[in-house]
Amino acid sequence: MSTQDNSLAENYYQQAIEQWKSRDQKQALQFFKKAVRAKPSNAHYWYALAGTYHIQNKFRAARFCFEKSLNLNPNQDEIKIFLCEICYLLTDYKSVAYYAGQVDLSKIQNLEILYKVACSFKELGQLEKTGQVCSQILSLDDNFWQAKLLAAEILRIKGYSGEAKVLVLELIDQQPTVGKFWNELGINEVDLAHEDEALSAFSKAEQYVSGPEKLIIGSNYLFEFSSGLRTAKDILDAHLLWNKKYCKDQGGSFQSSKFNYLKSNDKKNIAYLSGDFKTHSVSYFIEGILENHSRDAFNIILLSNTQEDEKTKKFKELADIWIDLKLTNFETAAQIVKRLNIDILIELSGHTNGNKLNLLSSRLAPVQATYLGYFATTGLSTIDYWITDNVVHPAHTVELATETIFRLPRCYLAYTPPPQSPSIAESPVIKNGYITFGSFVASRKISDYSILLWSSILSEIPNSQLLIKNRSCVSPLYRSELIEKFSLCGISSQRINFNEAKLNLEDHLALYNKVDIALDTYPASGCTTTVEALWMGVPVLTRLGELMVSRNSASLLHALNLQNWIAETDEEYIDKGIKFTQSIEQLALLRQGMRERFMQSELYDSRGLTLHLEDFYLKALQEKLSANKEVRF
Structure with missing residues (x-):
């Protein structure tokens, strides 16, 4: 230059x-x-x-x-x-x-x-x-x-x-007037299984925030509220109140003139909305469905509100269209989704973390449904269906919902196990000489009710041990609190063992080889942990409740024809917990054949589940366009 x-x-x-x-x-x-x-x-x-x-x-x-x-x-x-x-x-x-x-x-x-x-x-x-x-x-x-x-x-x-x-x-x-502090306190109380304290903190947080934060904190409250012992009416009323305060069903009525429909012989646009297209419990149930969808009949759109990780790449590959909504506000996200001309919109989060449930308060698709990620009604009248099954919601269910409950003619879930799953070891009781019970559920589910039930079983089986594994087990304060509760029930700390959560899924699954029988929690039953236990050969004893929150494990056990591991009362739960330990040979045989039983069951049949879902989607769309209110088979 x-x-x-x-x-x-x-x-x-x-x-x-x-x-x-x-x-x-x-x-x-x-x-x-x-x-x-x-x-x-x-x-x-x-x-x-x-x-x-x-x-x-x-x-x-x-x-x-x-x-x-x-x-x-x-x-x-x-x-x-x-x-x-x-x-x-x-x-x-x-x-x-x-x-x-x-x-x-x-x-x-x-x-x-x-x-x-x-x-x-x-x-x-x-x-x-x-x-x-x-x-x-x-x-x-x-x-x-x-x-x-x-x-x-x-x-x-x-x-x-x-x-x-x-x-x-x-x-x-x-x-004391910063809402973020109260919300964080509430989440900590949830992890510590302090239900009343958590609900109080979330209520405080709502008072001191505005805008989108209110929706999130309101969902946090509903998630914890619905996990406890509540009546169906109380749960419905709480969700209706959330909807009234924060969503107001904007443009909720169905009008065919608002949508650009494809001809009957064209592909239909199915969209799934989730905050969990990542390494998350939901991912192991939705992955198989996305892999098995008919690409000749459907375009698959994934609407993501996900903090992405390595597994997110897999979901992006399975999508015909991937839309990242994580940083978009309500108005922008709604405009983006409307332009996609979606026929069937399935939201997978409910009121769990990362949801964008308020989007569905607008009518963004002729058919809108909730599925998989939550255990109660959403409270939105603009969501047409809640997809479950006949075990989660039997014909006489007391569950109340703003959605029409649609029961699939099979288990509503199918699990995609990790490719490198560990092999199943022999029953640990054979080597140890004593029964090891286990619970790997999230700490929030280990309620005082669960501890009372477990203690009643442990007290009747000499030398038996309980292995608890969750993220909170690294905390001395959490462990000491649990030990104190068991001690009040007459169970020595020497019989309670803790293992912190494993970052590596293979290591997590391998830990089931140290457990003879998994004890499910109540009133919030397991789901992913129940599937994992069964996959790893460990039978799960569950206490059945009236609402979905207490019935997920029962649906999974039905799918494997293990109905005798379902108890309908506290007394039956305790009796079965004792009875199943009395025949080590039967426990060992059950464990030995569990993987094969699983692979022959509906829980392993993602293709069959997808076919049922696709049939439902098409009939629901046809019914909606014909101005009928619900699907009739």
């Missing part, structure tokens, strides 16, 4: 500086652009242009220019720090982590940027790094509450709910 060009570029740059000093950012931007065009090899010109874009919140342009400057001069740590902030605002968390790794974080004093780095590590599942950055922030300013709240959340995710609760209570003591 000639001296004249250099002079011209510098002249543009100086004019930009003058415009900047006079606060004319628009003109400054134009002169910075001219300087870059005149001398594109000058890193400083790119830096100045990037800074101008950054000030104007034009983050994509700022990132491009900062990266140009960095390529020309890699020794610019201040740019790497800027890029951490910009990439966070662009939700590119991997790039935040990359640039954070290029600098010495311990020398950064900007707490806001450090917090964004910590949040990015959390989004990527790098919990140790998240905690380290939070500690650094709090060492600089112990009053930076966002970092303290994030640190508490990380503790909880790692299983230390009791310890996290202490941190959250400190925050509440300092600022």
